[in-house]
Amino acid sequence: MKQRIQQAVLELIVEKGVKFTMSDLASHLGTSKRTIYEHFASKEEMISVIVDEAIAEVQETERKIYEDQTLTTLEKLKAVLCIVPSGLHFGDARLLSEMKRYVPDEWKKIDKQMQEEWKTVTVILEQGIANGELRPLPVTSVIQMLRGASAAIYDPDFLIHSPESLTSALDTMVEVLLNGMAVSDCTKK
Numbered sequence: 423m424k425q426r427i428q429q430a431v432l433e434l435i436v437e438k439g440v441k442f443t444m445s446d447l448a449s450h451l452g453t454s455k456r457t458i459y460e461h462f463a464s465k466e467e468m469i470s471v472i473v474d475e476a477i478a479e480v481q482e483t484e485r486k487i488y489e490d491q492t493l494t495t496l497e498k499l500k501a502v503l504c505i506v507p508s509g510l511h512f513g514d515a516r517l518l519s520e521m522k523r524y525v526p527d528e529w530k531k532i533d534k535q536m537q538e539e540w541k542t543v544t545v546i547l548e549q550g551i552a553n554g555e556l557r558p559l560p561v562t563s564v565i566q567m568l569r570g571a572s573a574a575i576y577d578p579d580f581l582i583h584s585p586e587s588l589t590s591a592l593d594t595m596v597e598v599l600l601n602g603m604a605v606s607d608c609t610k611k
Contacts, residue, residue: 424461427451428475431468440469440520466525473528476507477535484542495550496600502542503572504592519578536576540565571595 430450434442444465448455462468487493487501521529544565550556574580575591584591 423457427458427461428468428472431472435469435472435517439517440524466528469525469528470531473531477531479507480505480535480539484539488542488546495546495553495555498546499543499550499600500596502539502546503568503596504589505539506589506592518576518581522578536572537569540569543568568599571599 427447430447431442434446434450438446442465444455444458447465448458451458462471483505484502487498487505490498493501521532544561547556547561547564551558551561572592572595575588575595581588581591586594
């Protein structure tokens with residue numbers, strides 16, 4: 423039942439945002455609020471569990487990418503920078519904005535995860551420089567640039583007004599940052 427409740431919470435978050443009520447949830451599940459409270463103490467606890475699972479998913483995906491010896495440095499960078507969790511839709515601008523406003527403790531967890539992602543990116547950059555796949559640039563400056571670009575893409579105000587999805591915007595960001603904007607001689611017509 424706990425998994426069923428969590429799935430229903432995710433569906434309601436997509437439909438109504440984080441402002442759904444316990445009555446909305448009970449109705450969605452076709453059960454009583456009492457049954458829900460047997461598994462979760464509050465709506466905040468449910469959201470916390472979902473956020474924690476999304477963060478764990480991101481961390482596991484990041485670890486697998488980092489350990490994948492078949493990927494080049496650039497492939498690892500792109501993959502890590504483009505991770506978006508499957509359960510909680512961080513690409514939904516309304517959700518990000520509501521999380522920040524209505525469940526700030528959960529937003530802090532998400533923000534902390536986004537900040538910690540840079541430790542893995544730093545290691546990947548350093549290894550790429552050491553093995554000659556990347557130019558020897560100051561890693562701290564590159565990280566600061568990547569953090570700024572990433573923060574701009576994840577900004578709820580940008581996402582609300584962007585015609586692109588979060589995934590598409592992240593792909594564009596990574597493509598430009600890793601490969602530049604100039605058309606190479608090989609791709610000119």
